[in-house]
Amino acid sequence: MNINKIMVIGAGQMGAGIAQVCAVSGYDVLLYDANEEALDRGIKGIEKRLARDVTKGKISEDDKHASVLRIKKTASIDEAADCDLVIEAVVENMDVKTKIFSQLDQITPEQTILATNTSSLPITEIAAATKRPDKVIGMHFMNPVPVMKLVEVIRGLATSDEVFETIKQTAESLNKTAVEVNDFPGFVSNRVLMPMINEAIYTVYEGVAEPEAVDEVMKLGMNHPMGPLTLADFIGLDTCLYIMETLHEGFGDDKYRPCPLLRKYVKAGWLGKKAGRGFYSYT
Ligand code: CAA
Numbered sequence: 001m002n003i004n005k006i007m008v009i010g011a012g013q014m015g016a017g018i019a020q021v022c023a024v025s026g027y028d029v030l031l032y033d034a035n036e037e038a039l040d041r042g043i044k045g046i047e048k049r050l051a052r053d054v055t056k057g058k059i060s061e062d063d064k065h066a067s068v069l070r071i072k073k074t075a076s077i078d079e080a081a082d083c084d085l086v087i088e089a090v091v092e093n094m095d096v097k098t099k100i101f102s103q104l105d106q107i108t109p110e111q112t113i114l115a116t117n118t119s120s121l122p123i124t125e126i127a128a129a130t131k132r133p134d135k136v137i138g139m140h141f142m143n144p145v146p147v148m149k150l151v152e153v154i155r156g157l158a159t160s161d162e163v164f165e166t167i168k169q170t171a172e173s174l175n176k177t178a179v180e181v182n183d184f185p186g187f188v189s190n191r192v193l194m195p196m197i198n199e200a201i202y203t204v205y206e207g208v209a210e211p212e213a214v215d216e217v218m219k220l221g222m223n224h225p226m227g228p229l230t231l232a233d234f235i236g237l238d239t240c241l242y243i244m245e246t247l248h249e250g251f252g253d254d255k256y257r258p259c260p261l262l263r264k265y266v267k268a269g270w271l272g273k274k275a276g277r278g279f280y281s282y283t
């Protein structure tokens with residue numbers, strides 16, 4: 001299966017990062033978002049990051065220019081019709097994702113592979129929204145996409161070996177390492193990471209320590225590059241809550257219960273860095 005043209009759906013922090021690495025690696029990219037402002041912000045972010053890479057000597061001005069030219073923005077999902085691969089990176093919500101996959105199933109030719117960057121939702125359930133579950137797969141990039149080496153690759157129940165191999169090779173062509181894991185809530189990455197973040201939020205909620213102290217303990221004591229609350233703000237507190245809810249619902253175990261403080265912040269619109277306010281203030 002040859003991949004030349006990729007549509008990325010969702011131009012938020014993940015979608016923009018995925019579009020960037022695909023373009024830098026030579027793929028033609030269509031970036032689509034339902035929100036026009038988000039689309040423009042996504043494109044501007046890519047240009048800014050590539051300009052910084054030129055200043056640092058990581059890529060040449062010519063390569064930056066060629067990469068930017070390879071990315072086209074679009075306000076219509078119908079343009080997926082001539083793409084070999086679609087990577088969906090919209091909000092972590094099953095209803096929104098299944099609606100998009102059902103639409104893509106109508107729009108794209110039968111050989112097009114439909115991948116999701118979901119952090120935690122069952123691939124098999126997303127695939128069931130299409131008539132091609134053999135061509136649906138999880139392709140889970142880490143944030144920030146241009147920096148992090150991992151792509152978790154998750155087969156749904158019906159994903160074919162050929163599609164799995166194609167996605168593994170595509171991830172490697174982006175200079176990433178693909179690791180296969182099975183389709184369970186949160187896969188491996190977020191089943192391990194997110195309960196730690198949730199527990200860090202509980203330590204603030206229960207008055208054990210201030211956010212700064214929790215982060216210092218984990219950075220200096222465990223050598224984590226970011227403390228868990230800084231990381232939660234970076235990921236997005238809405239995304240953290242969706243993931244905890246998926247783990248809680250999927251396993252039915254109280255150890256995955258989202259901390260009430262996390263719920264409160266999300267209700268207040270304190271979604272972390274992208275909203276200017278989370279455990280820390282970014283204004
Ligand atoms: N986008 C692109 N590049 C970025 C970036 C961003 N948002 N933030 C930092 N970078 C780049 C910088 O340009 C810099 O590049 P060079 O090495 O070429 O100079 C490099 O990253 C290091 O940046 P800094 O020196 O400014 O800062 P740092 O040393 O603190 O590193 C970091 C920043 C790489 C983000 C580091 O703090 C880190 O690794 N944090 C943890 C990230 C992590 O755990 N990610 C996984 C989140 S969970 C997930 O993604 C799964 C999920 O489903 C929720």
Ligand code: NAD
Pocket residue numbers: 009010011012013014015032033034035038039089090091092093096100117118119120140141142143234235236239274
């Ligand atoms: P984000 O909030 O930054 O961006 C989401 C984008 O999707 C927004 O621009 C929004 O306008 C767009 N969108 C929403 N509904 C849409 C629709 N119906 N059609 C088209 N566009 C739509 O979110 P994000 O952090 O980039 O996360 C996106 C996905 O990636 C989620 O599934 C998340 O779980 C996953 N993910 C996130 C991280 C992270 O650290 N934030 C890491 C790995 C995976």
